[in-house]
Amino acid sequence: MYSSSKQRIIPWLILLMIILYTLYSSNLLLITNKKRRECSTTSINLQEANNEIQEQHEMGTTNTSLNIDAESTIAQEKKIKKVEKEKEHEEEEEEEKETPIDQLSQRYDTELNHIVFAIAASSNLWDMRKEYIKVWWKPNKTRGVVWLDKKVSGKADEGLPKIGISQDTTKFKYTNHQGQRSALRISRVVTETLKLGLKNVRWFMMGDDDTVFMVDNVVRILSKYDHNQFYYIGSSSESHVQNIHFSYAMAYGGGGFAISYPLAKELARMQDRCIQRYPGLYGSDDRMQACMAELGVPLTREAGFHQELKCAFIFVVVQYDVYGDLLGLLGAHPVTPLVTLHHLDVVQPIFPHMDRVESLQHLMKSVKRDSGSIMQQSICYDHDKYWSISVSWGYVVQILRGVMSPRELEMPTRTFLNWYRRSDYTAYAFNTRPVTKNPCQKAFLFYMNKTRYDPARKKIIGTYSRYKSKPPYCNWKMESPEEIDSIIVTKRPDPLRWQRRSGDDKEEDRQENHCRQIFFAAAPRLNRVNLNLPISTACFTETLRKERRRNGRKGMEDSLLVSLVG
Incomplete structure (x- = not known):
């Protein structure tokens, strides 16, 4: 008796399983809350659509009217979005038109006291080179430090920058047989100047002890740039061969280059490790450029920063990588501020019948x-x-x-x-x-x-x-x-x-x-x-x-x- 009733139940169970499988395969049992939430994000709510379908059904309308209404609603929303985008674009154009010219060509209020000069010098040549610094240095106005390899004797009231002694660099590797180890010391003068903790600094200006700066023009040039950004400003050499041998992307320190304060801070964090990675480089400038490349900062070129200058006659202007009489170069200076002169002790005086220092002092009469x-x-x-x-x-x-x-x-x-x-x-x-x-x-x-x-x-x-x-x-x-x-x-x-x-x-x-x-x-x-x-x-x-x-x-x-x- 029991077995017969069991045999009758089995077909019904099989039939029930078939029905459930059919319903599952037709997705009628998969309407979850998640699906409802997704449907609620459409332009027409599901419940509203059902009510509308019911009303349309009662009025004898067809289901196709719902699709037409949904499509028209979507098209209307697209049209509204397009109008909003056009309106935003017009507002941006009006803002650009209303921007004053002075703001578009903004110049920053950089002054001389925002700039700190980092000067690389040698104790062996200090007695001669310091006379060049006196020509352009403005006591109580300019700020900076001269970095020497060892202490030198001198008077306190000579009208010169403060003197600092560079840190020992014997721990760094140097394998270039044509250069000198002093390049390691010189490459770190900006970092050592930063570590002095001077206040209200925007720019560090690097130069040599035989570099003469036109300080007012330095201020004019640096005022063009945002000191809060990473900037490495200078000029390449006037010698194509020199640039090929070293790099067109390198600023020459003798001609002077500027580094913004945020970039100097970033450089100080990694420079010692960076220097160790380039023991075969020749000088300080290529080491500095190698570190700039690792930081991802390109050279910003300014025509007034000039490189090597060696000649045999009267003229010196800027730092040209040439020998001979520089009359042709100086007599055709472009309409751009003269920022630096360099390699002054290997050229003849820039004015006849004067020595080098006297000729520079004479030039400064026009500079003033x-x-x-x-x-x-x-x-x-x-x-x-x-x-x-x-x-x-x-x-x-x-x-x-x-x-x-x-x-x-x-x-x-x-x-x-x-x-x-x-x-x-x-x-x-x-x-x-x-x-x-x-x-x-x-x-x-x-x-x-x-x-x-x-x-x-x-x-x-x-x-x-x-x-x-x-x-x-x-x-x-x-x-x-x-x-x-x-x-x-x-x-x-x-x-x-x-x-x-x-x-x-x-x-x-x-x-x-x-x-x-x-x-x-x-x-x-x-x-x-x-x-x-x-x-x-x-x-x-x-x-x-x-x-x-x-x-x-x-x-x-x-x-x-x-x-x-x-």
């Missing part, structure tokens, strides 16, 4: 009047005499017979040799032009003699005296500048001249940015020329046109129009 314009080139032409005139403000005026294009005058004349003496002119990292072999095209030089400020005219008046040297014989019939004894150059102080474009000047400024009339004041035993700056190349076309009318195109290259090639 308008440091932002020092040595920047202006070009003009004498319409009547057909002379080309190049003014390196505060330094030298050159007069050349004939009409030379501004493009050529802006190129430095190759009065110098490359740092690697076997290299030719293609080894320079800048454009140059050859020295003319025509004696009639030799430049007549007028060096800055004195400068003063005229408060009535609100202008700087500089007197440039001719460097007396016997001119070579010239068979040209045009007048010779050798009869001129001095040139008077007048200009308004304009510390931001390098920062502005000519189109941004006011109307009265634009009028002065033309070639000024040259005035010759003849007096017994004195011929003087007056030039009014700023002057530019606006009159070149007019002068050339007059020249062609006078002489015709034939024979111009042999007589007046100077055009050097190669």
Whole structure:
């Protein structure tokens, strides 16, 4: 009896299992709370949809109306989102339009007391090199430390920075047979200066003891950058071969480079370990650049920081990796602030008849009047005499017979040799032009003699005296500048001249940015020329046109129009 009832139950159990499996496979039993939550995020609630379906069913509508309504709702939401995005985009454009120009070209309020100079020096050369530092150092205004390898004797009131003794670097490996171990010590001067704990510091300025800084221009350059960010600012070498041998991404310490305070802190945390990883590098600058590369900070180039400078004649400006006479380089300085001079003790004085220190002190007379314009080139032409005139403000005026294009005058004349003496002119990292072999095209030089400020005219008046040297014989019939004894150059102080474009000047400024009339004041035993700056190349076309009318195109290259090639 029991077995028969059991046999009747088994088919029903099998049937129940089949029904459950069918329901499971059709997903009718898988409506979970999670599914309900997911459905609730759609544009139409499930319950509302059911009610709407029921109402539509009662009204005799079809189920397709629900789908149409859902699609229209989704399309409407997309349209609303698109309108909101367009509105946000318009608001962003309005904010950009309302942003003042001063804010777009923001300059930071960096001052001289925010900058600390870290100067690498040698005790063996200190007695000579300290005279260079005295030229540019401003007691009680500039801040910094000179780092020596050992103690030196000296007076406390010499007008010099504080002197520090570098830490021992014998624990670091150095395997370069061509260099010197002092590179390890010099590479750490920024870190050692940071560890002094000076307050209110934004920038560390690295330099050598024979580096002369134009401190006002240092402030102007660094004010362009946000000191709260990582910045490694400097310049590569003027020698292409030098840059290839070391790196185009490396700032040369002799020419000076700046490191922002946050970057200096990060450098101090890892520099000792970094130095150990590069025992085969030559100097301090490439070690610094190697650490910057590990920190992911590229070099920010500024044209005013210049590298190696070694020459055999009169000039020194910036730190050029060349030998020879630097007149061609200094007489064609671009419109950018001069920041540093370097390698001063291996060149001749920058002014004739003076020693090196005296010549630098003489240059500083012009620097004090308008440091932002020092040595920047202006070009003009004498319409009547057909002379080309190049003014390196505060330094030298050159007069050349004939009409030379501004493009050529802006190129430095190759009065110098490359740092690697076997290299030719293609080894320079800048454009140059050859020295003319025509004696009639030799430049007549007028060096800055004195400068003063005229408060009535609100202008700087500089007197440039001719460097007396016997001119070579010239068979040209045009007048010779050798009869001129001095040139008077007048200009308004304009510390931001390098920062502005000519189109941004006011109307009265634009009028002065033309070639000024040259005035010759003849007096017994004195011929003087007056030039009014700023002057530019606006009159070149007019002068050339007059020249062609006078002489015709034939024979111009042999007589007046100077055009050097190669």
